[in-house]
Structure formats: C-alpha cells, structure tokens
Amino acid sequence: MARREPFYKGFMRRHGLDSFMFRCLVIGMVLAVVAGSCLLQLARVQLLQGRATAQAATDMRTSRITIRSNRGRITDTNGTVLAQSVERYNIIGIPDAATAFTPVACGSKQAKTLGYCHQVNGKPVGATGAAAVARLLAPILKVDALELGAKLNGDGKYLIIKKDVTPAVKRKIDKLGLAGIVYGELSSERVYAENTLLGSLLGGVNDEGEGAAGLESTLNETLKGTDGYTVYQRGLGGEVIPGTVTESKDAVDGKDVSLTIDADVDWYVKKVLTEGVASFHAKWGVAVVEDCRTGEIIALEDSDQIQAGSDQAKLNASRAVTQTFEPGSVGKVPAMAAILQNGAHKIDDKFTVPYEIDWNGQKFHDSHEHGSEHWTLAGILRNSSNVGMVMAAKNVTPQQRHEMLTKFGIGQPTGLDLPGETNGILASPSAWDGRTKDTVLFGQGYTVNPLQLTRAISVIANDGVIRKQSIIKSITDADGHVTDKVHNEATRVIDEQYAKQLRNAMESVGEEYKATAGVNGYRVAAKTGTAEVAGADGRLTSIIADFVGILPADNPRYVVTVVMQDPDGTYGGLTSGALFAKIGEFLMQKYEVPTSSPRTDAIAVDW
Structure with missing residues (x-):
C-alpha cells in the first residue's frame, strides 16, 4: 500500500515553497501568535488592571x-x-x-x-x-x-x-x-x-x-x-x-x-542632710524650705542617694513626701493657737507648772524633771512643757482642738499631688481615747509629713494666714505661652495678734537654742520636737527629732523644716537644729536678706 504524503510537504508542493521558505513561514506564524498574546496581555493590564497595577507600584514606593x-x-x-x-x-x-x-x-x-x-x-x-x-x-x-x-x-x-x-x-x-x-x-x-x-x-x-x-x-x-x-x-x-x-x-x-525649686538651695540642702545624717549617725533625714510669703517650695530633699531616671527612682517615691511621723512638741504651736483663739488663756497668763500631773485618770510629765516652775503661757511653749499644755487647755474642748489642727492643715492634703505623698493621720475627736485627747496638745496621737509640718508653722510666719503650697511655678507651651501655676489662695486660721504672739514665744525658743540652731545676724522663731515612734521591733524604741524655724523672725521670709530619725543627741534642737542653722545661713546669704533689728518686745516667759 502506498505511503501518505506528509501534510507539510503537500502544503509546500501546492504553494511552490521550498524547505527554507516553509521554515520562515512557521517561525513567522509562531512570532505572530506570541506578539498577539503580548498585545492581549498588555491590553488586559492597561485597560482592565491598569489602575490596580499603578497603585501597587505607588504603594511600593510610598513611605510614611x-x-x-x-x-x-x-x-x-x-x-x-x-x-x-x-x-x-x-x-x-x-x-x-x-x-x-x-x-x-x-x-x-x-x-x-x-x-x-x-x-x-x-x-x-x-x-x-x-x-x-x-x-x-x-x-x-x-x-x-x-x-x-x-x-x-x-x-x-x-x-x-x-x-x-x-x-x-x-x-x-x-x-x-x-x-x-x-x-x-x-x-x-x-x-x-x-x-x-x-x-x-x-x-x-x-x-x-x-x-x-x-x-x-x-x-x-x-x-x-x-x-x-x-x-x-x-x-x-x-x-x-x-x-x-x-x-x-x-x-x-x-x-x-x-x-518653684531653686536648684542651688536644693543642692545645698541635700549636702547638709547627707553630711548631717552621717555626722549624727541617723537613719535618714528630710528637709523642706518654703517661701512663706508665696507658699512656694524652694527645696525638698531627703538623705537617700537616688539618681533621677534610675531604676531606684522609678521604684521609690521621695521620702520627703512619703515619710510620716508624730511631730512631737512642734505640735504645741497649733494647740496653743487653739488656747488663744478660743479665749481659754492669754499669752502672758501665769501658771505654776509641776514636773508631773494627774489629769482625768492619766499621768503626764515633762521631758526633764523640775520643781514647780513659774511660767507664763509663752514660757510653757519656750520650755516645751507637756504638763503646762494640759493645764492651759483645760477649757478647750476636744472638738476645738481638732478643728484647730485641721485648720493648720494637719491630716489635710497639701494640694501638691506629689507621687506617693501621704496625708498623715488625724482621727476624729470621737475616736480619741482618754489619753489621746490630751497628747494631741503636744504633738502625739497624730502624724504628719514634712510638707504639712512646714505649712502649719507658715501660718505663724504669715500672721495667722495659711497659704496653699506650690511646687509648679509655670508651664510653657511650644509656642512660648507661659501659664503661671503658683497658688494665690490664702485663708485666715487665727487672728493676726495671736499669730504674732505665738511667733514672739517661738522666738524665745530660738534664743534658747541659739548656740546650736542660731543664724548669725538674724532672729529665729522656732519650735523643736522629739517624739518616740515605733522601731523595727514595733515598740517605741525609735526617735523622731525635728526642728522648724521661721527666718527672719522679725520679717518672715522662709520656713525651714529638718527631720531626722534616731540621731545621736536625740533632741531636735541639738540635732536637726544644727542642720537648720546651716541651711538658714545659706538662705540669708544667697537671697541677701537684710539682717534683723534688735529684739525689744519679748513676752515674759516666767514670773
């Protein structure tokens, strides 16, 4: 049987094509198919997917x-x-x-x-x-x-x-x-x-x-x-x-x-505290400096060595705002304000004060043994007599005592809203037992922080007016607009005459400690405190020694508070008072405060 002629040879014979021409024709047809496919793909991309493809390319180039x-x-x-x-x-x-x-x-x-x-x-x-x-x-x-x-x-x-x-x-x-x-x-x-x-x-x-x-x-x-x-x-x-x-x-x-902090003052206060705690072998120390005319906090330091920004700083709030303690005899100042303001006694009233007294089934005594002393009310403050305070406050009710402590800011927030800040503890009169209602007269039975104690004494520096404290001076936005943040609120606590009388009596305290806490050329109105507090074993085995002073006494500019725990020497006037003197001297020199005029109006302290 005859073999069939291949299709391509028949195609070549019918069209008169040799093998070269046929190969060229096939290649041309293949290229035409490929070109047609490319044109179709291009049309699809350009007409159907053009926007999406362009967006994808843009997205690849775009950065935010x-x-x-x-x-x-x-x-x-x-x-x-x-x-x-x-x-x-x-x-x-x-x-x-x-x-x-x-x-x-x-x-x-x-x-x-x-x-x-x-x-x-x-x-x-x-x-x-x-x-x-x-x-x-x-x-x-x-x-x-x-x-x-x-x-x-x-x-x-x-x-x-x-x-x-x-x-x-x-x-x-x-x-x-x-x-x-x-x-x-x-x-x-x-x-x-x-x-x-x-x-x-x-x-x-x-x-x-x-x-x-x-x-x-x-x-x-x-x-x-x-x-x-x-x-x-x-x-x-x-x-x-x-x-x-x-x-x-x-x-x-x-x-x-x-x-409101002055870095120079704060640095010096830190230095004094650090050296003082080491010198007196105390556990810790804190200090506050307040401009009593404005309520601005100029320095606020403790003896802890913590660098800002460190892990310690992020884990520990400042002791200067967290530490609370019984103020001890510094608490006699608001208590005596209650005696004067409520008309129980006058500042020059005379008392015969024994070392110890039985009162309402409770025994009270002074820090040092003494015979029956002839002291005025000012003398009771000057000699820091617990017995004298109990005697002088017999006609001041617990409610009146509590109200005055509250007005002096005891147990009340400072308004500074500082991290970790504590308000201390001041129970209501109904919660006071038979002893506490009298111990509050000499700074026991309630607790304060250093800022509160400073604020309380500033009432006396400000002639009976309490000012809201400030630590933020101003805020400046990115456009340079400045917003003043210093508080201007002021509230009268006691009559001006009683505040001046108390400052006069406190100046007699300052003179008592002139050798250790005096500031050369300046009159100081002060109050010392020494309070027993619970130690590590939970018993009253630890001591808080504090000293709060007004500088100058005749023209108040600053209130300085220094507190230490368990210093050698125990008593606030001999320990914390020594640190107060160094800080006070620095303040007077830095701010070029005029020296004091001689004291000529001292209220009698004994009779």
Missing part, C-alpha cells in the same frame, strides 16, 4: 515617616535644666532591601558615577546581601556582624537595629552609602541633672519615653508631645521623589515645666 516630638523640659525656678530630652536616633533597617544589596567596588566605574563605594577597613566587603550590610554597620554600631546579618536577612520593611544612638553615630551611617537600606529615625533620650538632685521626686521615663514615676509620671500629659508624620514616595536610593509628598503633619513638642 514618623516625625518625633520632643518631651518638655523640667527646670528649676531660675531656668536650670533638671530633666530634658536630647537628640538621639533609632537605626532602622529594611531587610528586603538589604538582601538585594550589592556593594559598590571601590575604583569601579560605578563608584565614580555614584561618588561612593563600599569597603571595610580599606578592604573589599567580601560579601553581598544582608551579610555585606552587616559588615559595614557592625564596626560603627559596635555589634556582632553575624548576629546583625541574621536579623537583616529577610523580607520585612522595618527592623530596629539599635536604639538611641548619638547624632555623631547617625552621621557616620549616613556616609556608608546605604540609603534605602538603613536610615536613622529621630528619637530622644531623657537626661537629668547630675548627682542625686531630686532623684525620686523627678522619677523617670520608660523605654517608650512615657513618664513612669515621680513628676515625670504625674506631669506626663503636660510634658509629652504629639508626634507628626510625612507620607512621600521614595526612589531606589531611598531619597524623596520631588513633588510626591501627599500628606504631612507637624510634630508638637511637649510643654516645659518650671518648678
């Missing part, structure tokens, strides 16, 4: 960069910076760009065109991709190149390589020729005044820059700013393509806070 705001500063009353944020950068890597990286060889035509090349210690990089990027970065960031290379080897678009590098380090990285692969994102680091100035009071911030403790925490909403952003398209080198910024918002920096 956060513009970091700066946290506000905390300064002292004179503008000295106590806490501020300094410029730092987070180094960011783009892993999918790093894996595609090829170093530019030095001396190559590409290097001449680009104006840069890549090398490590003068030698070729010796790798490509993430490993090459890591070798270039590691020496500058002082990290392990292998570990960094492993982190960068991926397809992500955002990797924090290292946080809080200095601007100098960031500039070195900018010169590496890694644009589009590695860049610096503006950040900040919180730094604080040197030494331990206001350590726990200032507190600190967390890793995100948010206030974590102290004033940094309570003022966080004021201090923190609002971040901004910029949305733009970037070229292959990571540069901004001109005209492609589609959206942006400026960052708004946080507000600056100015404290």
Whole structure:
C-alpha cells in the first residue's frame, strides 16, 4: 500500500515553497501568535488592571515617616535644666532591601558615577546581601556582624537595629552609602541633672519615653508631645521623589515645666542632710524650705542617694513626701493657737507648772524633771512643757482642738499631688481615747509629713494666714505661652495678734537654742520636737527629732523644716537644729536678706 504524503510537504508542493521558505513561514506564524498574546496581555493590564497595577507600584514606593516630638523640659525656678530630652536616633533597617544589596567596588566605574563605594577597613566587603550590610554597620554600631546579618536577612520593611544612638553615630551611617537600606529615625533620650538632685521626686521615663514615676509620671500629659508624620514616595536610593509628598503633619513638642525649686538651695540642702545624717549617725533625714510669703517650695530633699531616671527612682517615691511621723512638741504651736483663739488663756497668763500631773485618770510629765516652775503661757511653749499644755487647755474642748489642727492643715492634703505623698493621720475627736485627747496638745496621737509640718508653722510666719503650697511655678507651651501655676489662695486660721504672739514665744525658743540652731545676724522663731515612734521591733524604741524655724523672725521670709530619725543627741534642737542653722545661713546669704533689728518686745516667759 502506498505511503501518505506528509501534510507539510503537500502544503509546500501546492504553494511552490521550498524547505527554507516553509521554515520562515512557521517561525513567522509562531512570532505572530506570541506578539498577539503580548498585545492581549498588555491590553488586559492597561485597560482592565491598569489602575490596580499603578497603585501597587505607588504603594511600593510610598513611605510614611514618623516625625518625633520632643518631651518638655523640667527646670528649676531660675531656668536650670533638671530633666530634658536630647537628640538621639533609632537605626532602622529594611531587610528586603538589604538582601538585594550589592556593594559598590571601590575604583569601579560605578563608584565614580555614584561618588561612593563600599569597603571595610580599606578592604573589599567580601560579601553581598544582608551579610555585606552587616559588615559595614557592625564596626560603627559596635555589634556582632553575624548576629546583625541574621536579623537583616529577610523580607520585612522595618527592623530596629539599635536604639538611641548619638547624632555623631547617625552621621557616620549616613556616609556608608546605604540609603534605602538603613536610615536613622529621630528619637530622644531623657537626661537629668547630675548627682542625686531630686532623684525620686523627678522619677523617670520608660523605654517608650512615657513618664513612669515621680513628676515625670504625674506631669506626663503636660510634658509629652504629639508626634507628626510625612507620607512621600521614595526612589531606589531611598531619597524623596520631588513633588510626591501627599500628606504631612507637624510634630508638637511637649510643654516645659518650671518648678518653684531653686536648684542651688536644693543642692545645698541635700549636702547638709547627707553630711548631717552621717555626722549624727541617723537613719535618714528630710528637709523642706518654703517661701512663706508665696507658699512656694524652694527645696525638698531627703538623705537617700537616688539618681533621677534610675531604676531606684522609678521604684521609690521621695521620702520627703512619703515619710510620716508624730511631730512631737512642734505640735504645741497649733494647740496653743487653739488656747488663744478660743479665749481659754492669754499669752502672758501665769501658771505654776509641776514636773508631773494627774489629769482625768492619766499621768503626764515633762521631758526633764523640775520643781514647780513659774511660767507664763509663752514660757510653757519656750520650755516645751507637756504638763503646762494640759493645764492651759483645760477649757478647750476636744472638738476645738481638732478643728484647730485641721485648720493648720494637719491630716489635710497639701494640694501638691506629689507621687506617693501621704496625708498623715488625724482621727476624729470621737475616736480619741482618754489619753489621746490630751497628747494631741503636744504633738502625739497624730502624724504628719514634712510638707504639712512646714505649712502649719507658715501660718505663724504669715500672721495667722495659711497659704496653699506650690511646687509648679509655670508651664510653657511650644509656642512660648507661659501659664503661671503658683497658688494665690490664702485663708485666715487665727487672728493676726495671736499669730504674732505665738511667733514672739517661738522666738524665745530660738534664743534658747541659739548656740546650736542660731543664724548669725538674724532672729529665729522656732519650735523643736522629739517624739518616740515605733522601731523595727514595733515598740517605741525609735526617735523622731525635728526642728522648724521661721527666718527672719522679725520679717518672715522662709520656713525651714529638718527631720531626722534616731540621731545621736536625740533632741531636735541639738540635732536637726544644727542642720537648720546651716541651711538658714545659706538662705540669708544667697537671697541677701537684710539682717534683723534688735529684739525689744519679748513676752515674759516666767514670773
């Protein structure tokens, strides 16, 4: 049977084609099919998927960069910076760009065109991709190149390589020729005044820059700013393509806070406390300096050595606001105010005061044995007689005693809202037992913090008026607008005449301790206190020694409180009083306070 002729040969014979012409025809037909497919695909992409494809390309080029705001500063009353944020950068890597990286060889035509090349210690990089990027970065960031290379080897678009590098380090990285692969994102680091100035009071911030403790925490909403952003398209080198910024918002920096604290005074108070606690072998010490004319807190320190911003500062509130104690005989001042204001006695009334007294089934005695003394009411305060106070207050009801303590701010919040601040304890008269109703006359049976005790004595310095205390002086926003925050509230507690009489009697106390607590050239009105408190074993085995003074007594400017626990020497006038004298002398010199006029109006203390 005859073989059938192949189709292509028949096609060639019928159309007069040789084999070469036939192959050309077949190739042409194949190319036509391919071209037709490409045209169809192009039409589909352009007409049906054009918008989506263009958007995808735009998205790949688009970057949103956060513009970091700066946290506000905390300064002292004179503008000295106590806490501020300094410029730092987070180094960011783009892993999918790093894996595609090829170093530019030095001396190559590409290097001449680009104006840069890549090398490590003068030698070729010796790798490509993430490993090459890591070798270039590691020496500058002082990290392990292998570990960094492993982190960068991926397809992500955002990797924090290292946080809080200095601007100098960031500039070195900018010169590496890694644009589009590695860049610096503006950040900040919180730094604080040197030494331990206001350590726990200032507190600190967390890793995100948010206030974590102290004033940094309570003022966080004021201090923190609002971040901004910029949305733009970037070229292959990571540069901004001109005209492609589609959206942006400026960052708004946080507000600056100015404290009433004078850093110079606070530093000196810290120094005196630290040396005093060591000298008297005390467990701790705290001190407050208040401008009694305005209620501004000039210094607020304790003997704890805690640096602001440290872990300790974030875990421990300042002892100067958390520590409470019985004020001891300093509490005789508001109690005597109750005696005078309620008309029970006059300041020069005469008393015969024994060492010990039985009263309503309770025994009371003074700190030192003595015979029957002839003291005036002013003399009872000057000699700090517990027995005399009980005798003088016989016609002052428990309710009247409680009301006066409350008016002096005992048991009441200061309004400063400081972190960890305690209000102390002042029970109601109905809760007082048969002994407590009289022990409150000499500062036992209730507790205070140092700020409250300072505020109470400021009533006497201010001629019977109590002022609301302030520690925030002003707040300044990013536009420079200043808001004054010093409180102006003042409330009369006792009549002016009684306040002046009490200050007169307190000046006799100051003269009693002139050798240890005197300030040369200045009259001092003061009150000492020594109170037994519970020790580590829960028994009354520990001592609180306090001293509160008004300077100058004839023209009050400052109230200074010093408190120590368990100092050698025990009594407040001999221990805390010595620290008061050093602080007082510094205040008078720094603020150039005129010296006192001679005292000519002393109220008799005995008869």
